[in-house]
Amino acid sequence: MRFEEIISEVPVCGMLAEVGCDHARLTELALRRGLCRSAVVSDISAACLEKARRTLSGYDCVRYIVCDGVPEGVEPDCLLVCGMGGHNVRDILSRYRGRATLVLSPQSHAELVREALPGMGYAIERDRCFEAAGKYYDVIRAVKTDNPAQPDGMQIKYGAYYKEKNPALRARLERLLGCLRGGGDANAARIAEITEVLSWQK
Numbered sequence: 646m647r648f649e650e651i652i653s654e655v656p657v658c659g660m661l662a663e664v665g666c667d668h669a670r671l672t673e674l675a676l677r678r679g680l681c682r683s684a685v686v687s688d689i690s691a692a693c694l695e696k697a698r699r700t701l702s703g704y705d706c707v708r709y710i711v712c713d714g715v716p717e718g719v720e721p722d723c724l725l726v727c728g729m730g731g732h733n734v735r736d737i738l739s740r741y742r743g744r745a746t747l748v749l750s751p752q753s754h755a756e757l758v759r760e761a762l763p764g765m766g767y768a769i770e771r772d773r774c775f776e777a778a779g780k781y782y783d784v785i786r787a788v789k790t791d792n793p794a795q796p797d798g799m800q801i802k803y804g805a806y807y808k809e810k811n812p813a814l815r816a817r818l819e820r821l822l823g824c825l826r827g828g829g830d831a832n833a834a835r836i837a838e839i840t841e842v843l844s845w846q847k
Protein backbone atom coordinates (compact mmCIF):
# COMPACT_ATOMS: atom_id res chain seq x y z
CA MET A 646 0.00 0.00 0.00
CA ARG A 647 1.07 3.62 -0.50
CA PHE A 648 2.12 4.29 3.11
CA GLU A 649 4.30 1.17 3.24
CA GLU A 650 6.01 1.96 -0.05
CA ILE A 651 6.88 5.50 1.02
CA ILE A 652 8.03 4.58 4.51
CA SER A 653 10.31 1.87 3.09
CA GLU A 654 12.46 4.77 1.81
CA VAL A 655 12.86 6.40 5.25
CA PRO A 656 16.29 5.72 6.79
CA VAL A 657 16.66 4.94 10.49
CA CYS A 658 17.12 8.39 12.03
CA GLY A 659 16.82 10.52 15.14
CA MET A 660 14.13 13.01 14.18
CA LEU A 661 11.61 12.67 11.37
CA ALA A 662 9.53 15.64 10.21
CA GLU A 663 6.43 15.31 8.05
CA VAL A 664 5.28 18.49 6.32
CA GLY A 665 1.69 18.43 5.13
CA CYS A 666 0.94 15.51 7.44
CA ASP A 667 -2.89 15.60 7.34
CA HIS A 668 -3.83 12.41 9.31
CA ALA A 669 -0.08 11.64 9.85
CA ARG A 670 -0.47 8.00 8.86
CA LEU A 671 3.02 8.07 7.34
CA THR A 672 4.61 9.28 10.56
CA GLU A 673 2.60 6.76 12.56
CA LEU A 674 3.99 3.95 10.43
CA ALA A 675 7.57 5.26 10.78
CA LEU A 676 7.18 5.41 14.57
CA ARG A 677 5.60 1.97 14.69
CA ARG A 678 8.52 0.57 12.69
CA GLY A 679 11.02 2.22 15.07
CA LEU A 680 12.57 4.26 12.24
CA CYS A 681 12.84 7.46 14.31
CA ARG A 682 13.15 8.38 17.98
CA SER A 683 11.04 11.56 17.69
CA ALA A 684 8.86 13.28 15.13
CA VAL A 685 7.52 16.69 14.18
CA VAL A 686 4.31 16.78 12.20
CA SER A 687 3.10 19.98 10.60
CA ASP A 688 0.32 21.14 8.36
CA ILE A 689 -0.92 24.45 6.99
CA SER A 690 -4.37 23.44 8.23
CA ALA A 691 -5.16 23.38 11.96
CA ALA A 692 -8.03 20.96 11.27
CA CYS A 693 -5.61 18.52 9.60
CA LEU A 694 -3.24 18.76 12.54
CA GLU A 695 -6.10 17.76 14.84
CA LYS A 696 -6.43 14.56 12.80
CA ALA A 697 -2.69 14.00 13.30
CA ARG A 698 -3.08 14.45 17.09
CA ARG A 699 -5.72 11.74 17.13
CA THR A 700 -3.63 9.34 15.03
CA LEU A 701 -0.51 9.85 17.15
CA SER A 702 -2.16 10.17 20.56
CA GLY A 703 -0.25 7.15 21.84
CA TYR A 704 3.17 8.77 21.27
CA ASP A 705 4.71 11.38 23.56
CA CYS A 706 7.75 12.04 21.31
CA VAL A 707 5.81 14.06 18.73
CA ARG A 708 5.53 17.86 18.26
CA TYR A 709 2.60 19.37 16.36
CA ILE A 710 3.00 22.64 14.45
CA VAL A 711 0.57 24.56 12.25
CA CYS A 712 2.56 26.39 9.56
CA ASP A 713 3.18 26.83 5.85
CA GLY A 714 6.14 24.67 4.77
CA VAL A 715 8.93 23.34 6.98
CA PRO A 716 8.56 24.66 10.55
CA GLU A 717 11.20 27.23 11.60
CA GLY A 718 13.82 26.04 14.04
CA VAL A 719 13.15 22.37 13.37
CA GLU A 720 16.19 20.42 12.17
CA PRO A 721 15.07 16.89 11.30
CA ASP A 722 17.32 14.14 10.01
CA CYS A 723 14.67 13.10 7.53
CA LEU A 724 11.96 15.24 5.97
CA LEU A 725 8.83 13.72 4.43
CA VAL A 726 6.82 15.76 1.94
CA CYS A 727 4.21 13.54 0.33
CA GLY A 728 0.74 13.55 -1.16
CA MET A 729 0.86 17.09 -2.62
CA GLY A 730 1.32 18.21 -6.23
CA GLY A 731 4.85 18.73 -7.56
CA HIS A 732 4.42 22.53 -7.68
CA ASN A 733 3.66 22.60 -3.97
CA VAL A 734 6.47 20.18 -3.03
CA ARG A 735 8.96 22.27 -5.03
CA ASP A 736 7.74 25.49 -3.40
CA ILE A 737 8.07 24.01 0.11
CA LEU A 738 11.60 22.75 -0.61
CA SER A 739 12.69 26.04 -2.18
CA ARG A 740 12.16 27.72 1.21
CA TYR A 741 13.98 24.99 3.16
CA ARG A 742 17.62 25.60 4.16
CA GLY A 743 18.41 22.43 6.14
CA ARG A 744 20.31 19.26 5.31
CA ALA A 745 17.78 16.52 6.05
CA THR A 746 17.44 13.46 3.86
CA LEU A 747 14.32 14.08 1.80
CA VAL A 748 11.64 11.48 1.12
CA LEU A 749 9.22 12.94 -1.39
CA SER A 750 6.15 11.55 -3.08
CA PRO A 751 4.56 14.20 -5.28
CA GLN A 752 1.04 13.24 -6.38
CA SER A 753 1.66 14.83 -9.78
CA HIS A 754 4.39 16.65 -11.73
CA ALA A 755 7.28 14.73 -10.14
CA GLU A 756 9.41 16.13 -12.98
CA LEU A 757 9.30 19.60 -11.38
CA VAL A 758 10.75 18.18 -8.18
CA ARG A 759 13.50 16.17 -9.93
CA GLU A 760 14.50 19.19 -11.95
CA ALA A 761 14.71 21.48 -8.90
CA LEU A 762 16.57 19.19 -6.45
CA PRO A 763 20.16 19.67 -7.78
CA GLY A 764 19.78 23.48 -7.58
CA MET A 765 18.93 23.03 -3.90
CA GLY A 766 22.09 20.95 -3.35
CA TYR A 767 20.33 17.59 -3.36
CA ALA A 768 21.27 14.44 -5.26
CA ILE A 769 18.58 11.90 -6.14
CA GLU A 770 19.65 8.70 -4.42
CA ARG A 771 16.50 6.64 -5.04
CA ASP A 772 13.63 7.27 -7.43
CA ARG A 773 11.00 4.72 -8.29
CA CYS A 774 7.44 4.34 -9.43
CA PHE A 775 5.13 2.01 -7.53
CA GLU A 776 1.53 0.89 -7.80
CA ALA A 777 -0.96 0.99 -4.94
CA ALA A 778 -4.71 0.32 -5.19
CA GLY A 779 -4.60 0.62 -8.98
CA LYS A 780 -2.81 4.01 -9.04
CA TYR A 781 0.79 4.81 -9.85
CA TYR A 782 2.98 6.97 -7.61
CA ASP A 783 6.58 8.18 -7.51
CA VAL A 784 8.79 8.16 -4.44
CA ILE A 785 12.11 10.00 -4.46
CA ARG A 786 14.84 10.00 -1.82
CA ALA A 787 17.42 12.78 -2.03
CA VAL A 788 20.50 13.59 0.03
CA LYS A 789 22.37 16.85 0.52
CA THR A 790 25.67 16.85 -1.34
CA ASP A 791 28.29 19.29 -2.66
CA ASN A 792 28.04 18.59 -6.37
CA PRO A 793 24.71 16.95 -7.19
CA ALA A 794 24.43 15.50 -10.70
CA GLN A 795 21.80 17.19 -12.89
CA PRO A 796 19.44 14.54 -14.29
CA ASP A 797 18.98 14.66 -18.07
CA GLY A 798 15.62 15.36 -19.71
CA MET A 799 14.55 11.73 -19.82
CA GLN A 800 15.49 11.17 -16.17
CA ILE A 801 13.55 14.25 -15.17
CA LYS A 802 10.42 13.04 -16.97
CA TYR A 803 10.55 9.29 -16.33
CA GLY A 804 12.63 8.94 -13.17
CA ALA A 805 16.34 9.19 -12.42
CA TYR A 806 16.68 5.39 -12.68
CA TYR A 807 14.31 4.69 -15.58
CA LYS A 808 16.88 2.31 -17.08
CA GLU A 809 16.55 -0.03 -14.08
CA LYS A 810 13.86 -2.67 -14.41
CA ASN A 811 10.69 -1.80 -12.52
CA PRO A 812 7.42 -3.65 -13.30
CA ALA A 813 5.33 -0.71 -12.02
CA LEU A 814 7.05 1.77 -14.33
CA ARG A 815 6.61 -0.61 -17.24
CA ALA A 816 2.89 -1.08 -16.54
CA ARG A 817 2.36 2.67 -16.05
CA LEU A 818 4.03 3.52 -19.35
CA GLU A 819 2.35 0.73 -21.30
CA ARG A 820 -1.00 2.09 -20.12
CA LEU A 821 0.02 5.64 -21.09
CA LEU A 822 1.29 4.47 -24.47
CA GLY A 823 -2.10 2.90 -25.21
CA CYS A 824 -3.79 6.27 -24.53
CA LEU A 825 -1.27 8.28 -26.56
CA ARG A 826 -1.55 5.98 -29.60
CA GLY A 827 -5.25 6.79 -29.76
CA GLY A 828 -4.32 10.47 -30.23
CA GLY A 829 -2.51 10.01 -33.56
CA ASP A 830 0.51 11.94 -34.92
CA ALA A 831 0.31 14.77 -32.41
CA ASN A 832 1.74 12.39 -29.81
CA ALA A 833 4.58 11.01 -31.95
CA ALA A 834 7.45 12.60 -29.96
CA ARG A 835 6.05 11.44 -26.62
CA ILE A 836 5.41 7.96 -27.99
CA ALA A 837 9.04 7.75 -29.16
CA GLU A 838 10.29 8.74 -25.68
CA ILE A 839 8.11 6.20 -23.92
CA THR A 840 9.13 3.49 -26.37
CA GLU A 841 12.78 4.29 -25.51
CA VAL A 842 12.07 3.96 -21.76
CA LEU A 843 10.17 0.71 -22.33
CA SER A 844 13.11 -0.71 -24.29
CA TRP A 845 15.00 -0.70 -20.96
CA GLN A 846 12.13 -2.42 -19.18
CA LYS A 847 11.86 -5.56 -21.35
Ligand SMILES: C[S@@+](CC[C@H](N)C(=O)[O-])C[C@H]1O[C@@H](n2cnc3c(N)ncnc32)[C@H](O)[C@@H]1O
Nearest residue numbers: 664665666667688689690693712713714727728
Ligand atom coordinates in the same frame (compact mmCIF):
# COMPACT_ATOMS: atom_id res chain seq x y z
C1 LIG B 1 -3.23 14.95 0.64
S1 LIG B 1 -2.54 15.44 2.16
C2 LIG B 1 -1.15 14.36 2.30
C3 LIG B 1 -1.03 13.76 3.66
C4 LIG B 1 0.18 12.86 3.87
N1 LIG B 1 1.42 13.58 3.72
C5 LIG B 1 0.14 11.66 2.94
O1 LIG B 1 0.89 11.63 1.95
O2 LIG B 1 -0.64 10.74 3.20
C6 LIG B 1 -1.76 17.00 1.82
C7 LIG B 1 -1.65 17.86 3.05
O3 LIG B 1 -0.71 18.91 2.78
C8 LIG B 1 -1.15 20.07 3.46
N2 LIG B 1 -0.44 21.21 2.84
C9 LIG B 1 -0.63 21.72 1.60
N3 LIG B 1 0.22 22.74 1.37
C10 LIG B 1 0.97 22.88 2.50
C11 LIG B 1 2.02 23.77 2.89
N4 LIG B 1 2.46 24.72 2.06
N5 LIG B 1 2.57 23.63 4.12
C12 LIG B 1 2.11 22.68 4.97
N6 LIG B 1 1.10 21.81 4.66
C13 LIG B 1 0.55 21.91 3.43
C14 LIG B 1 -2.66 20.03 3.29
O4 LIG B 1 -3.31 20.82 4.27
C15 LIG B 1 -2.95 18.54 3.44
O5 LIG B 1 -3.26 18.19 4.76
